[in-house]
Amino acid sequence: MFSKACEYAIRASTYIALKSLEGTRVSLKEIAEKIDSPVAFTAKVLQQLSKNNIVDSVKGATGGFQISTQNISNIKLAQIVYAIDGNNVYEGCGLGLKKCNANEPCPVHDKFVQIRADLKNMLENTSLYDMTIGLEEGLTSLRR
Amino acid sequence: MFSKACEYAIRASTYIALKSLEGTRVSLKEIAEKIDSPVAFTAKVLQQLSKNNIVDSVKGATGGFQISTQNISNIKLAQIVYAIDGNNVYEGCGLGLKKCNANEPCPVHDKFVQIRADLKNMLENTSLYDMTIGLEEGLTSLRR
DNA sequence: ATTAAATAGGATAAAATTGTCCTATTTATA
DNA sequence: TATAAATAGGACAATTTTATCCTATTTAAT
Structure with a gap:
């Protein structure tokens, strides 16, 4: 997907949000460990997120990544997905047609529109704060 | 997706179904033209579909691809997706975790379960015959 | 000032996906 | 029987995605 x-x-982003709520900034190294991702590749991703003002990066010793409390509540998953994958998830045709809309639809256009709308709705209504709920208590996980 | x-x-598959309903077998070349896909790559895909008994292939002159009337009604999109992409669409974690289930969920597990269930339900309830409705009259399209 | 720890970013490599090419085989038909 | 048209399939190429490596820059702390 x-x-x-x-x-x-x-x-x-979710891990950074979690730690930012605790008032601490986190390093790339720690992030990659905690979400079980390749360090250098994650660095590239974080650069993108920083350029899109989704996370704040602080250079130098004691630097790292953080997200303001306000943004933890305001930033929705939809923004993150858009920053990295663009709008293909929302707009692309399920069967890969370049031109597919209500006027000239593919055979599953209407059905995909519905499912994509649900997905979009979910992503637009889930904030980073929502994502952190349950993480502390170990009810949810970001690795494995 | x-x-x-x-x-x-x-x-x-949809194009083959459409032509099979008209009683004619279609060649790879015609299929690729009508669905606007790369010929040789489409050949590989059709090989896979044939091995999975989703389409019937007939070799030799006047050969081509076809689907029995019975299968046009019985084969659902879910089978095609499974034959080519496996079960990742249905079972894979939305955040890419290898282990993600009700016991040890990612933060969006429940929400993704719902959306995937809707997708799965749609794929399991849409037959190739359903796909062909509207194609003849030009109400829907398989290219562009 | 030096050092060490951190992000930024360019260059490159590896892997996966997508796409092409060529030959073998099959089969209807002239 | 020879030919032409079709699928089967192996080998290879191009592209995209994923991942790594190295150097530059920034900055706190010694």
Whole structure:
């Protein structure tokens, strides 16, 4: 459904949000460990997220990544997915047609529209804060 | 959502079904033209579909691909997707975790379960015959 | 000032997916 | 029987995605 890069992006952002709520900034190394992702590749993903103002990066010793409390509540998964994978998940035709819309639909257009709408709705209504609920108590996990 | 191979598989199967309903067998060349796909790559996909008994292939002059009337009604999109892309679409974790289930879920497990169930349900309830409805009259399209 | 720890980013490599090419085989038909 | 048209399938090539490596830059702390 999402690219690997996007999966890492969501998991990394969620972990950064979790630690930011505790008031601590986290390093790339720690993030990659905690979400079980390749370090250097995760660095690229975090660069993208930083450029898209989804995470804040601080350079230098004691630097790392963080997200403001306000943004933890405001940033939705949809923004992260869009920043990494673009709008293909939302708009692309299920059968790969370039031109597929209500006027000239593929045979499953209407059915895909519904499913994509549900997905979009979910992504637009799930904040990073929502993602962190349950993580502390170990009810949910970002690795394995 | 699906691989290119799977998109071609669904479009090709649908076109073959359409022509089989008219009582004619179709060649690889014609299929690729009508669904606007790369010929040689489509050949590989059709080989897979043939091995999985989704389409029947006939070798030699006047040969080609066809689907029995019975199978046009019975074969669902789910079988095609499974034959080409495996069960990842149905079972894979939305965030890419290898182990993600009700016991040890990722933060969006429940939400993804719902969306995937809807997708699965749609794929399991859409037959190739369903796919052909509207194609003849030009209400739907398999190319562009 | 030096050092060490951190992100930024360019270059490159590996892997997976997508796509092409060529030959073998099959089979209807002239 | 020879030919032409079709699928089967192996080998290879191109592209995209994923991943790694190395150097530059920034910055806190000694």
